[in-house]
């Protein structure tokens with residue numbers, strides 16, 4: 177049986193494919209339209225161990241159906257999505273079509289082709305602007321933008337689908353702020369016009385941007401800038417391999433994936449200056465709408481039920497791997 181990875185040419189998906197290729201003998205099938213994913217990542221991954229790559233859009237439903245007819249897919253890791261929050265506000269339908277409609281169709285086809293496991297990439301954005309700082313999986317889900325809502329809707333479709341068909345199981349992962357690059361330097365984040373703080377800080381340190389903007393310096397946090405839970409992409413990837421074996425013996429469930437503690441924007445920018453030894457320009461701006469002061473995961477559930485543990489819980493390492501990758505590209 178094959179493991180299908182949608183969006184495997186993207187940032188997070190490629191790190192998961194890398195670990196699957198390196199640590200398992202599973203047959204891998206990657207489907208990606210290369211809208212933000214890159215052929216370069218596929219080539220790097222193919223050098224580890226050959227696997228099947230099909231360049232295809234998930235909205236080509238007939239082709240997708242044929243793909244499942246022709247390949248014996250036992251598990252799906254579904255990363256393919258659009259992920260830029262401001263764009264989701266200006267082009268909401270684009271987000272609902274790709275993130276919710278295509279996901280629903282994928283679930284439909286999977287159920288009719290006897291797929292047993294579905295691992296879904298959700299996001300802490302489903303929590304919106306929670307009153308509490310450390311959110312658990314039980315915290316109310318009240319997304320404040322179409323991106324978060326498109327993911328929450330897919331979560332609900334998946335929960336209902338797996339409830340109705342008991343041998344079709346899911347793990348939903350709500351990622352916090354994913355950052356960094358492979359410690360061996362082979363892959364990293366190449367998203368065009370990236371908005372992620374650590375990536376942008378690395379670009380600014382290397383002179384690819386003139387300055388970096390901080391949004392909000394008057395939050396109720398020790399230094400006034402917003403605090404987030406940054407997780408190294410390889411620790412996040414490892415959770416997906418855990419999830420595949422978890423579902424052999426356990427029931428469907430939803431998990432936060434983060435480190436359970438956070439760093440302020442100022443702390444991150446200072447760390448990037450330290451590891452790069454470059455004093456780049458930082459410009460302070462007012463707050464943006466919809467940015468909570470703090471968003472930190474309660475990660476006890478994934479630790480207790482899946483036995484997941486972090487290996488790279490160091491903001492310096494996260495910044496350094498992001499910087500090394502940025503130098504390489």
Ligand SMILES: NC(=O)c1ccc[n+]([C@@H]2O[C@H](COP(=O)([O-])OP(=O)(O)OC[C@H]3O[C@@H](n4cnc5c(N)ncnc54)[C@H](O)[C@@H]3O)[C@@H](O)[C@H]2O)c1
Nearest residue numbers: 183185186187188209210211212213233234256257299354
């Ligand atoms: N990066 C983060 O911090 C973060 C945080 C929370 C959740 N997530 C989720 O993780 C997943 C992966 O995010 P990423 O950061 O790797 O983004 P990414 O853009 O690097 O990866 C997405 C991949 O999916 C592909 N894709 C998109 N739409 C497609 C379609 N219709 N058909 C085929 N391929 C398609 C893209 O080409 C790309 O390779 C997404 O579902 C995202 O919502 C990411």
